[in-house]
Amino acid sequence: MKIGFVGLGNMGAPMAANLAAAGHAVTGYDPVARPDGLRMAASATAAAQGADVVITMLPDGAILRAVAARIHPAMRTGAIHLDCSTVDVQSARAVAQAAGALRLGAMDAPVSGGIGGATQGTLTFMAGGPAETFATLAPLFDTMGSRAILCGAAGAGQAAKLCNNMILGVTMIATCEAFVLGDSLGLDRQALFDVVSTSSGQSWSLTSYCPAPGIGPASPADNGYRPGFAAALMRKDLDLAQQAAAEGGAETPLGAQAADLYRQFVAEGGGGQDFSAVLPWLARRSRT
Ligand code: NAD
DSSP, rough: EEEEEOOOOOTHHHHHHHHHHTEEEEEEEEESOTTTTTTOSSSSSHHHHTOSSSEOOOOOOHHHHHHHHHHHGGGOOOOOOEESOOHHHHHHHHHHHHHHHOOOOOEEEEEEEEHHHHHTTOOOEEEEEHHHHHHHHHHHHHHEEEEEEEEEETTTHHHHHHHHHHHHHHHHHHHHHHHHHHHHOOOOOHHHHHTHHHSSOOOHHHHOOSSSSSSOOOOOOGTTTTSSSHHHHHHHHHHHHHHHHHHOOOOOHHHHHHHHHHHHHHHIIIISGGGGGGHHHHHHHHHO
């Protein structure tokens, strides 16, 4: 396929590289990043012209809306705008509607799997949009990832991502709190892991991504809490979940509390650390 790729940061650059390596004709655009070996256009509009699919991988909904307003008029009728950024549900829906008005296809498909998954081509895509658009994009999802799930109409991909990451933020904090409580009770951390990882308190945050160093499988905790998944990105996703909850009138008290705690952690300088570094942060704040 002929692909335009706008937004070539930590995630976009390796995703575009994998598409080019698979034989697609990829033309990229980014105002700052200059990834090696990728054909670059002078503007987002130029990258979009004549493309079958234009992929965007951008920081937030406001930037996505601005970029969409520029690239949509440049795209050929029937071409597809595939947005893989994590943005608010309203922006995803608005961009899909704007594309439809110009007789373009559109799909929101945020990802999980991080920079490692983007580089290795093992991302999971959570997609929102029409089934036939999903089918057309299947070869691209296969190249950039190992799983793609069609979650519903426009915005449903973002909705699924926000729900997943709200659970992730809450379970990570709960897991960290359990280690801090265990410490205060003189409970050995390995013993706590051995019990909880095979009991009803287990979750991915504990068993696959244990926030305590030296325990469980290798995780960012074993690497000085280098991300992994940065706390600043978790804060962003929890804020988006709270924005969606407020708009939809959904009651999510623990999601709100998790958003507050990550906001505080980031404000105190933790944003560049892995999101599991909440464990040493809570431990420092605990009474000794
Ligand atoms: P990033 O900041 O590294 O990359 C974003 C890129 O967009 C930058 O290179 C920037 O120059 C470019 N950009 C900004 N404004 C632009 C504009 N107007 N036109 C064109 N390009 C523009 O961010 P990232 O880590 O690659 O993340 C991208 C998206 O993926 C975000 O929405 C993020 O939440 C999501 N995400 C990131 C991760 C991760 O682990 N990094 C994981 C899952 C999802």
